[in-house]
Amino acid sequence: MxxxxxxxxxxxxxxxxxxxxxxxxxxxxxxxxxxxxxxxxxxxxxPAGDSGTVWQFVTPTDRLAVGDSLIYTTPAGAEVHVTRRDDTGATGDFTALSNVCPHLGCQVHWQPQHNRYFCPCHNGVFDREGRGVSGPPEGMVLSGYPIEVRGGMVFIKVEATPLVVPERRS
Amino acid sequence: MTALSRWIDGRIPIEPGALRELTNEPVPYHLKRWWFALGGTPAYLFVVQVVTGVLLAFYYQPHPSTAYESVRYITEDATFGWYLRSVHKWAATLMIAAVVLHQLRVYFTGAYRKPRELNWMVGMLLLICTLMLGFTGYSLVFEQLSYWGATVSANIADTIPVVGGFLKRMLLAGEAYNERTLARFFVLHAAVLPGFLVALVAVHIALVRIQGVTELRFRDEPPQEEGKFPFIPDHIYTELIIGLVLMVLLSALATLAPATMGPLADPMTTPEEIKPEWFFYVTFRWLKLMGGTAAVLSMGLIVFVMFAWPFIDAWFRRRTPFREASVWIGVAATLLIIGMTVWEALVPH
Known part of the structure; x- marks a missing residue:
């Protein structure tokens, strides 16, 4: 080699x-x-950021008693149930849930005596966390909004601008 | 043969050898030179345009009340929107430049001569298609230049005898710029013209494949066997490298000189200075020099001569002693185009 x-x-x-x-x-x-x-x-x-949403002041914490609920209308026109379930003064005391039933879009009501949301259209029942427990929306949930307590005031994060749809000409 | 390849072969019965034969075109040695890749460059840039354009269309709204705001959203709010819009704009600029350089290369190497006259004409259609994409593209931003550019173009179309009025109404969707005009530009820009372009590119490449690339010989080339190299993988590698270089170039341009926005279109205020994009400077200067119907008709004649050039050139070579006249005519035309573009760029009106 x-x-x-x-x-x-x-x-x-x-x-x-x-x-x-x-x-x-x-x-x-x-x-x-x-x-x-x-x-x-x-x-x-x-989708870029969440620039379309803003934190909105709802109520001072002491104006809402445990078990009570108020309806807050967002700048975009949606209605939100803000409900108090405890009085520790922390964020966890409050829930912010849409008043639109996920079944067919009816408006649900807070029933403090039953500690539940009730949809009158088809007798849908949601617990205080917004979970559907009986009736047609059973297993569905009411959509929630981020909520926060800062300095004794309740804020929720909601859509700031509505989807503008021109009115139909008659 | 594995089960998978049997399965595929049962459904797509193409012999690998035949497919390789079909796609693996032998390429003349001169394509090793970078400036002979100017045909692949616009093709690559077109792919970039399709990708970025489809993405921009996710946010763009073709209506006068929302178009400008949607472009602002893309440029300022959407994640990497500024980058994609700038790449789209710069790729358009480079695409037009590359198409023009490709055409110059084909012209001065006489690659349009028999039997490639038809492919030259397909190339001319591609040039017109590219320029129309450029025009409809900057009309979409709905800034002052977009609005007045479209209005001036429609008025120019109007001066064409017989069909002018019809063309203007077809372009603007009415007698004047109205709320249905932008949708027209958008559909032309994002669907109709790209569709034409894809079809024409297919014909263009098919004709190149059928006729083979023009063979040129340079003195410094090694005397190879037949002077060819295989398309796959050699030329593919070249194109891949060009693609990466173009992406780096586009990203650099998009970062250093991002696409901006002029003032919002205002039908009540004619801008002091009205100019199209740079690639229309030569046309615009010509229109200003001639004025009116004469300008439009002479433009039409010039475009016709460009289309028919392979046949005019053949006549020159057969019937006159000036066999290389095309070179001198080409040099003169190129200098004229550059001169008029620079002229238009330098003067305010």
Whole structure:
């Protein structure tokens, strides 16, 4: 075996190594580059922030007794049941639930004597957490709003702007 | 043969060898030179335009009362909206530049001559399609330039004899710019013109494949066997690298010079200075120099001559002693186009 033929495999190995490295670099470049671009596309499609929502003052905590509920109308026109269930003074005392029944869109009422929300359209009953417990909406929930108590005042986070639909011309 | 490949073969009975033969076009050696990849560049940029354009359409609202605000939302509020809008704008700019450079390359290498006359004409249609995409694109922002650009264009169309009035009404969806006009521009920009473009590109590439790439020989090339290299993977690698370079370039341009917004369109106030995008400067200067119907008709004649150039050139070469006249005519036309573009860019009116 002479020197030339001993060198040849080493040369081929080096060549193969360089080809493999350059291919891997290319693949990494393509994956990395278009991967970043793809993530930008995804981020663009995902709704940006929650700039459409605002924290709104509802009531001082001491104006709402345990077991009572008030109806708050948001700037966008939705109605929200703000209900007090405890008097520790913490955020957990309050719930903010939509008054729209998830069954067919009727308006639910707070019944303090039964500690429940009631939908008169089809006798739907929700517990005080807004979970449907009997009637057609059983298993459904009233949609909730983020709520917070700050310095003895109750705030909820709601949509600020309504979807404007032009009135139909008669 | 594995079960999977048998399953696929039962449904798509294409022989791998035949598919490879069909797609793996032998490429002349001169395509190793970067400036011969100018045909693939606009194709790549078009893909970028489709991707970013589809995304922008998720937020864009083609109505005069909301269009400007929706573009502002994309630019300022949507996550990475500024980036995608700027990439869309810069890719459009580069696409037009690349199309023009591609056409110049084809012209000066005589690649439009027999048997490739038809593909030159397809290329002309692609150029017009690209320019119309540019025009309808900047009409959508609904800034002053969008509104007055569209109004001026409609008035120019109006001066064409016989069909002018019809064209104007078709463009504006009425006698003047109205609340249904933007929807028209949007549908043209986002559906009709891209559809045409895809179909034309398919024909363009099919004709290149049928006729083969024009073969040129440079003195410094090694005397290879037949002077060809395989399309796959060699030329694919070239295109991949061009694609990555373009993405870096687009991102840099989008970051350093992001797309901005002019003042909101105001039908009551004609702007002091009204100018189209740079790629229409030459047309605009020509229209100002000639004025009225003469300008429009002469533009039409110029476009017709460009379409028919392979046949005019063939006539020159057959019937006159000026066999290389096309080079000098091309140089003169290029200088004229550059000159008029610079002129329009420098003067306020």
């Amino acid at each position: 002479n020197r030339r033929s001993q060198d040849a495999p080493a040369d081929t190995r080096r060549r193969r190594f360089i080809v493999a490295v350059s291919r891997a670099t290319m693949a990494a470049g393509l994956l990395g580059g278009y991967g970043v671009f793809g993530s930008v596309l995804g981020r663009f499609l995902y």
